[in-house]
Amino acid sequence: MRKLRVVLVVLMVLTLAISPTSFACTGIILRTLDGTTLIGRTMEFGFDIKSDILVVPAGTKYTTLGLNSERSGFTFEAKYGFVGANALDKPIIVDGVNEKGLYFGAFYFLGPAKFSKLTTANQNKAISSEEVGNWLLSQFATVAEIKAALPSKVVVGTFVEEINGIAPLHFAVTDATGAAIVIEYTESGLTIHDNTVNAVANNPSYDWHLTNLRKYIGLSAVNRETITVGQQELRPFGQGTGMSGLPGDFSSPSRFVRATAFANNALPSADVDEGVFRAFHIMNNFDIPKGAIRESESKTLMDYTVWTSVTDTKNAVYYYKTFKTQAVECVDLRKALVDLKSPKTIKMESKFSITDRTSEVK
Numbered sequence: 001m002r003k004l005r006v007v008l009v010v011l012m013v014l015t016l017a018i019s020p021t022s023f024a025c026t027g028i029i030l031r032t033l034d035g036t037t038l039i040g041r042t043m044e045f046g047f048d049i050k051s052d053i054l055v056v057p058a059g060t061k062y063t064t065l066g067l068n069s070e071r072s073g074f075t076f077e078a079k080y081g082f083v084g085a086n087a088l089d090k091p092i093i094v095d096g097v098n099e100k101g102l103y104f105g106a107f108y109f110l111g112p113a114k115f116s117k118l119t120t121a122n123q124n125k126a127i128s129s130e131e132v133g134n135w136l137l138s139q140f141a142t143v144a145e146i147k148a149a150l151p152s153k154v155v156v157g158t159f160v161e162e163i164n165g166i167a168p169l170h171f172a173v174t175d176a177t178g179a180a181i182v183i184e185y186t187e188s189g190l191t192i193h194d195n196t197v198n199a200v201a202n203n204p205s206y207d208w209h210l211t212n213l214r215k216y217i218g219l220s221a222v223n224r225e226t227i228t229v230g231q232q233e234l235r236p237f238g239q240g241t242g243m244s245g246l247p248g249d250f251s252s253p254s255r256f257v258r259a260t261a262f263a264n265n266a267l268p269s270a271d272v273d274e275g276v277f278r279a280f281h282i283m284n285n286f287d288i289p290k291g292a293i294r295e296s297e298s299k300t301l302m303d304y305t306v307w308t309s310v311t312d313t314k315n316a317v318y319y320y321k322t323f324k325t326q327a328v329e330c331v332d333l334r335k336a337l338v339d340l341k342s343p344k345t346i347k348m349e350s351k352f353s354i355t356d357r358t359s360e361v362k
Contacts, residue, residue, distance in 0.1 A: 064128065067158045181195055254299065
């Protein structure tokens with residue numbers, strides 16, 4: 001029986017590692033009337049990825065290929081401080097912003113993601129896929145700078161024990177001006193897509209998602225009107241017929257279409273506070289409850305929303321809520337960096353709490 005339990009555990013881990021449905025993340029971009037660019041995203045996984053908030057000051061030194069026990073890459077020093085969520089208890093940012101307002105988000109890209117093979121020839125310019133966020137956030141202030149710098153580095157895959165393989169990612173980057181790109185490494189090599197529709201999800205590739213949007217050209221936020229077909233008058237079923245035909249499942253293509261529709265039909269926000277409020281409301285549409293997506297009939301392997309973030313690129317403030325906490329919390333990066341000499345970790349997950357207001361009924 002003990003051997004059987006071990007085999008079952010191994011099979012569960014392998015299923016998590018290879019499952020194409022266990023990593024469903026969605027991102028949007030909103031722009032307020034006062035010129036602020038906000039990014040909202042959800043982080044979904046088939047298990048708790050043990051994220052915390054990391055605050056990293058300028059001057060922090062890194063050596064790439066940190067998870068490779070046999071080789072080291074190049075060393076760099078952070079020019080800019082940054083804050084964001086890590087994963088797997090490792091000092092690796094998967095979603096965050098730097099003090100110049102540059103946002104970075106890593107999204108699963110299982111299948112199309114193909115990285116270079118690490119060799120002695122490229123080792124001195126190699127960076128592993130899970131480390132890209134640390135490098136970009138610490139070194140660059142704008143999308144234009146990143147576009148110029150990416151070809152000079154080689155992105156490789158390093159074995160990550162917790163997922164039993166490399167981290168198959170593509171990357172969304174937005175700067176404080178609102179310029180936004182999606183960075184993908186595939187069989188074709190490096191491709192940098194301009195994020196023209198204010199949305200990002202998982203595989204297929206970004207250009208495939210843009211082509212798929214053509215199926216939904218007729219979508220409208222306006223409620224449907226009564227029409228006449230032959231001699232029959234057809235009335236809509238009350239209110240709520242706006243966006244009729246919008247796909248509602250949690251697959252990546254469907255989420256991309258919904259993200260595009262919601263991001264580009266959102267009411268304009270006057271300022272940051274209103275924008276952050278509305279961004280979280282939009283991201284609620286992508287919240288996956290436990291049990292909605294499962295691997296076969298498994299009762300334990302199921303995708304769910306681990307956390308949701310909204311990033312204010314103008315003021316470098318990182319907002320988030322988690323599966324357990326639900327209340328929105330934030331870190332003001334520029335304030336946090338004052339007198340900070342070394343990286344600081346903040347516990348991200350706390351607990352679900354309810355405010356009892358019964359005493360007010362008097």
